Amino acid sequence: MTETLDLIGALFILAGSTFTLIAGIGLVRFNDLFSRTHAAAKPQMLGLMLMLVGLVFMERTWAWFAICTLVIAIQMVAAPVASHLLGRAAYITGLAESESLVLDELKEGDSNVGAEEVQGVPDGDYSSSSSSSHAE
Numbered sequence: 538m539t540e541t542l543d544l545i546g547a548l549f550i551l552a553g554s555t556f557t558l559i560a561g562i563g564l565v566r567f568n569d570l571f572s573r574t575h576a577a578a579k580p581q582m583l584g585l586m587l588m589l590v591g592l593v594f595m596e597r598t599w600a601w602f603a604i605c606t607l608v609i610a611i612q613m614v615a616a617p618v619a620s621h622l623l624g625r626a627a628y629i630t631g632l633a634e635s636e637s638l639v640l641d642e643l644k645e646g647d648s649n650v651g652a653e654e655v656q657g658v659p660d661g662d663y664s665s666s667s668s669s670s671h672a673e
Contacts, residue, residue: 542594549591556584570633571624578620585612 563576585594627633628643635641 546591546594549587549594553584553591556580569637570627574591574620574624582612582616594669
């Protein structure tokens with residue numbers, strides 16, 4: 538039984554490292570920022586989850602289960618949020634190539650944050666860190 542669980546764990550780790558390798562290749566091969574952030578977030582997250590499940594199968598203790606579950610939960614929140622914020626910041630500052638977008642929802646519709654105003658600070662006036670100096 539122990540050898541079977543070790544084999545299952547090794548297969549999970551192999552599958553996870555394959556997805557992580559695919560994510561690394563995607564970072565190098567893709568040519569625009571939005572595709573690269575997708576490659577960095579999606580397969581990397583699945584690869585990490587598979588490797589941690591494999592680790593739990595190989596270690597078989599409640600401590601490792603708790604640690605791996607916590608890491609998966611934090612990464613499931615942090616990776617998509619970081620990818621989204623990176624893409625939005627690149628779009629707003631003009632660093633991303635918006636010509637490659639099929640659908641540009643930030644340009645077409647009402648967005649909460651646009652290039653003209655970032656959290657109540659008019660465009661070009663970033664000298665003050667508090668918003669109280671801009672109150673009328």
